Amino acid sequence: MSDDRVTVRQLxxxxxxxxxxxxxxxRLVVVRDGRPIGILTAPDPDEQQLDDWAAAGEASPDWRADQEGLRSFLAAAPVRTAAAGDPVGSAAILADRAEDER
Incomplete structure (x- = not known):
């Protein structure tokens, strides 16, 4: 039995x-007779932090809906790729800054 499994009896x-x-x-897989029947997952620490910030008024109380909207936007957004030889990542940002300073 692997370390990420627990039996119903243990639970x-x-x-x-x-x-x-x-x-x-x-993450733990709950098994009965060696077969998975469920999965236990711990709360995401980032989500807990966002919930705390929302409770304190430091983040949107609807942050989960905001996040889902962003995911939908990104899923539908066209993929942009740089042409061969064009700067990418940090180099692209530095090139844009240099161009703006001229």
């Missing part, structure tokens, strides 16, 4: 240990 009788392990492993 029922050693719940605290299983959840302590989940905090470390981030």
């Amino acid at each position: 029922a009788h050693e719940t605290r240990k299983v959840f302590d392990r989940l905090q470390h492993d981030r």
